[in-house]
Every structure is written in C-alpha cells, then in structure tokens.
Amino acid sequence: MEKPAITVLTASLNDWPSLKALLPLLDAALAEHAASVRVVCMDDGSSLALPGDLLDGHEFKVIDRVEIVHLLRNLGNQRALSIGMGWVARHVTCDWLVVMDCDHEDRPEVIPELLAAARAEGGAKIVFAARTERSESWLFKAFYAAYKRLYKTLTGMPISIGNFSVVPGRLVRKLAGVWEIGLHFPAGIMKARLPYASIGAARGSRLFGRTNMNLYSLVIHGFSGLAVHGEMVATRFILATLASSFLVMIYLAKVLFEKFFTDIPIIGWTSLIVSTFLGFLVQTVMLGLLLLFSTLNARMQRPVIPLNDHPDFIDTVSVFPTDRSRASAPAP
CATH class of the missing domain: 3.90.550.10 (Spore Coat Polysaccharide Biosynthesis Protein SpsA; Chain A)
Incomplete structure (x- = not known):
C-alpha cells in the first residue's frame, strides 16, 4: 500500500x-x-x-x-x-x-x-x-x-x-x-x-x-462546548423547568384541596413555600426562553x-x- x-x-x-x-x-x-x-x-x-x-x-x-x-x-x-x-x-x-x-x-x-x-x-x-x-x-x-x-x-x-x-x-x-x-x-x-x-x-x-490553561480558561472552555449546542441546552432547560412547575402545581392543588375540602390540618407556611417555589420556576422558564431566543438570534449574525x-x-x-x-x- x-x-x-x-x-x-x-x-x-x-x-x-x-x-x-x-x-x-x-x-x-x-x-x-x-x-x-x-x-x-x-x-x-x-x-x-x-x-x-x-x-x-x-x-x-x-x-x-x-x-x-x-x-x-x-x-x-x-x-x-x-x-x-x-x-x-x-x-x-x-x-x-x-x-x-x-x-x-x-x-x-x-x-x-x-x-x-x-x-x-x-x-x-x-x-x-x-x-x-x-x-x-x-x-x-x-x-x-x-x-x-x-x-x-x-x-x-x-x-x-x-x-x-x-x-x-x-x-x-x-x-x-x-x-x-x-x-x-x-x-x-x-x-x-x-x-x-x-x-x-x-x-x-x-x-x-x-500550561496556559487556568481554572478560568477551563471553565470558559467547558461552557463553550455547551454554547455550541445552545438551542438544545436552552430547550432542555425550559422543558425540565416546565416539568418541575407542573409537579409543583399538582402539589399546590393538593394542598388547596386539603385545606378547603378536608379536615386534614395544613402547616401554615406550606402554601407560601409552594407558591414562592412556583414563582422561582416561572422566572427560570423566562430565563430559559431568553437564552433560547438569544441563541436563535445569534444565528442571524454572520459567523467567522x-x-x-x-x-x-x-x-x-x-x-x-x-x-x-x-x-x-x-x-x-
């Protein structure tokens, strides 16, 4: 050969x-x-x-x-x-x-x-x-x-x-x-x-x-690998957050049902914690959407x-x- x-x-x-x-x-x-x-x-x-x-x-x-x-x-x-x-x-x-x-x-x-x-x-x-x-x-x-x-x-x-x-x-x-x-x-x-x-x-x-690679360089290099798949990362992030939000809403509905339709005692701060966590998840979804739209918008820029x-x-x-x-x- x-x-x-x-x-x-x-x-x-x-x-x-x-x-x-x-x-x-x-x-x-x-x-x-x-x-x-x-x-x-x-x-x-x-x-x-x-x-x-x-x-x-x-x-x-x-x-x-x-x-x-x-x-x-x-x-x-x-x-x-x-x-x-x-x-x-x-x-x-x-x-x-x-x-x-x-x-x-x-x-x-x-x-x-x-x-x-x-x-x-x-x-x-x-x-x-x-x-x-x-x-x-x-x-x-x-x-x-x-x-x-x-x-x-x-x-x-x-x-x-x-x-x-x-x-x-x-x-x-x-x-x-x-x-x-x-x-x-x-x-x-x-x-x-x-x-x-x-x-x-x-x-x-x-x-x-x-080596010229320090902790800062290694972190940037690692996240650059994720940035290449920005659309996939943002989409999975949003879907995971929506799934978590759905579970929280089910639990919140359970708490409200027990509070108004049963005699089961409810800890006073339970609903507050659930609603606070739900609000956090909503903000996380918005952050994921912002990441996704930013990634998609970057596609319109001419790359090198x-x-x-x-x-x-x-x-x-x-x-x-x-x-x-x-x-x-x-x-x-």
Missing part, C-alpha cells in the same frame, strides 16, 4: 521548546507510516520570538517542512486551530490531517493507531483519541466527571474527547466550513453532524513549563467561517524546510 502524505496541525503560545522537542518524536512515530509529513503550527500571538534553531540537531526521515503561521493576535487555542484548519484547507493537499496539541500531552506514538482506526472506517470518519487515563489531580478529575454528566444531560451527547484526532483529507474542507470549531473543536464536529469515532489513548505529560475568513487573522508565515526536502529537491 502506498504511504500517504500527512499534515500535522497544532498551535503554540510561547511554547517553542515543546514544539522543537515534538518534531523528532513526530518524525519517529510516522517514519514507517507516511511518505511525507508537513507540520503546520499556529503561532497564537506569542510574545516570545520564534527561535531560528527550530530544526537544528535533527535529521528528519519524513518531515519535509515546518510552517509557522503567525496570527495577528492571541485568539485562544480553539480559534487558532480553526483558523489553521481554514489555512490548511486552502493551501495544503494531504491524505490525512492530524490535529493535536504540541505540549506532549497528545502523544505522537498514538498517531499510527489513529491512522489505522481511520483506515478501518474507510476514511469516512474523523477519529479521536479519547482519554483513558488522566494525569491531573483528583479534584480536576472530579470536576471533569461532573462536567461530562452535565454535558450529557444538557446536550444528549457524550463528551470525552479533545483536539487530538485524525481527519481524512476528503473531510478537511468540510470541517473548515464549520464555524463552531472555533468555540469547541469536538463539539463543533458533533453539531455539524460530521461522522466521527474514537479509540482509547492514555494522556501524556507536559515536558516544558506550565475558517475556510473563507482565515486570511483576516493571519500576519505572516515562516517556512522551515528540512534537510530531507532540500535533498529531494530537483537540481536547478
């Missing part, structure tokens, strides 16, 4: 040491699985200068070149990757696109497994690496478990995947047309009903520095489509050809 051309898309914010260390690991992991590899890294508004020795000290077997796409400003990881998806769709032809973080928590040695799973699906599905083991604290794991339950309850969909995935080349252009991936990459794919599957993979460990709008966010592109590409280039 002919070896494919693979492109790797990642993003970095001042994390050049991680990127430099990642390149030889990518090359080793894909040496037996690719004819050529092109690495595209989105520079998400880094304040640290791009090092000129990015490729120094390495002899690459399959990586032809590394391209650093400099954004005009910091956009955040998800939007940076979405802009990168648009850039790749317009400027790169590949058989497979690997989307991953460059901090080594997405392990390069998992990529061949993702490729095998994608081939088993006939190249018709995006294949994600689902976390089977996490290296965070027990507190983070507890909050993440609660978030997954909340996500499933409000959207009806499971969520245990991140950015790490393999995209068939035929789906890259379609994916670049999904604006929701700028909010939350996997949730955007679910919302667009693009076919996907997943395999289990343990999470790696960060090699350099500390990565496939078409990515040039507006890109400053320059730095290209680093490897010795392999120079050696294979035809003589002038």
